[in-house]
Amino acid sequence: MAIIKSNERVGEGIFLLEIEGIFRGKPGQFYMLKVNDEYPLLSRPISIFEITEDTIKFLYQSSGEGTKILSRKSEGDAIYLRGPYGNGFPSVEGKIALVGGGMGAAPLYETGKQLLKKPAITTVDLFLGFSYELVLKDKWEKISSRFFYDIGGYVSNLVPVSNYDVIFSCGPDVMMKKMTEAGKANGVPVYVSIESRMACGIGACLTCTCHTKNGNRKVCKDGPVFLGEDIYEL
Numbered sequence: 213m214a215i216i217k218s219n220e221r222v223g224e225g226i227f228l229l230e231i232e233g234i235f236r237g238k239p240g241q242f243y244m245l246k247v248n249d250e251y252p253l254l255s256r257p258i259s260i261f262e263i264t265e266d267t268i269k270f271l272y273q274s275s276g277e278g279t280k281i282l283s284r285k286s287e288g289d290a291i292y293l294r295g296p297y298g299n300g301f302p303s304v305e306g307k308i309a310l311v312g313g314g315m316g317a318a319p320l321y322e323t324g325k326q327l328l329k330k331p332a333i334t335t336v337d338l339f340l341g342f343s344y345e346l347v348l349k350d351k352w353e354k355i356s357s358r359f360f361y362d363i364g365g366y367v368s369n370l371v372p373v374s375n376y377d378v379i380f381s382c383g384p385d386v387m388m389k390k391m392t393e394a395g396k397a398n399g400v401p402v403y404v405s406i407e408s409r410m411a412c413g414i415g416a417c418l419t420c421t422c423h424t425k426n427g428n429r430k431v432c433k434d435g436p437v438f439l440g441e442d443i444y445e446l
């Protein structure tokens with residue numbers, strides 16, 4: 213059990229949750245969060261937004277029963293979390309573009325922060341698309357070389373794909389597929405972080421099985437990050 217430090221509303225139905233404690237995790241990994249002993253029974257997968265010395269943060273949208281209950285919690289309340297789970301984004305070099313849509317922006321914060329510290333990385337450009345409003349505007353610029361955003365359109369249209377060595381993408385399937393297609397056309401590998409319903413989060417229940425070009429894989433254990441070309445029919 214851990215204790216919530218803050219659970220701030222940062223946009224329409226969007227919350228930044230901060231939990232006290234020393235946590236591990238690499239960019240693109242996730243934790244399973246649960247706020248209640250009884251209902252809903254299952255934990256919910258939420259990506260690591262940021263890890264600091266003494267807290268972990270999650271950016272989430274209140275979309276259904278579980279995240280609505282979570283959004284009503286506040287400082288001092290108890291929360292149960294397990295993790296870190298999943299593979300996270302791979303180690304890369306050169307010029308990197310991070311492309312996120314909606315809550316797909318969440319895992320890209322710690323990702324940008326970590327990449328910027330690496331000598332082998334020369335550029336980390338961040339492209340975010342939101343449906344209605346840009347959230348946490350002041351934060352994104354701090355973890356990127358350049359920050360571009362779009363409201364209500366297609367953020368993938370902003371990305372000059374051939375300028376990059378590798379692209380990481382997280383968000384709606386249609387966006388990640390488009391990035392994968394553009395990457396393939398330009399010889400640029402695109403890694404996508406995909407979503408799936410999850411129950412156990414540790415590879416035991418098969419709820420999150422997805423089809424890839426290499427056979428069935430578990431999103432919670434083999435993913436959530438895959439090479440886009442292995443996921444999408446292009």
Ligand SMILES: Cc1cc2nc3c(=O)[nH]c(=O)nc-3n(C[C@H](O)[C@H](O)[C@H](O)COP(=O)(O)OP(=O)(O)OC[C@H]3O[C@@H](n4cnc5c(N)ncnc54)[C@H](O)[C@@H]3O)c2cc1C
Pocket residue numbers: 242252256257258259260270271272273274275276277278279280315318319406407408409410436
């Ligand atoms: C690896 C991973 C990382 C994620 N990271 C984040 C994050 O950082 N921030 C964030 O806001 N959300 C994230 N999600 C999505 C989040 O887990 C779901 O929004 C959440 O489980 C919904 O739970 P609920 O009880 O509120 O909704 P439910 O009542 O269970 O469902 C409400 C709605 O959410 C949809 N939904 C439920 N589970 C998922 C799911 N796993 N993926 C997509 N849609 C779902 C349902 O189809 C339904 O429309 C992530 C999902 C995965 C798999």
Ligand code: FES
Pocket residue numbers: 409410411412413414415416417418419420421430431432433
């Ligand atoms: S959620 Fe149980 S195997 Fe992935």
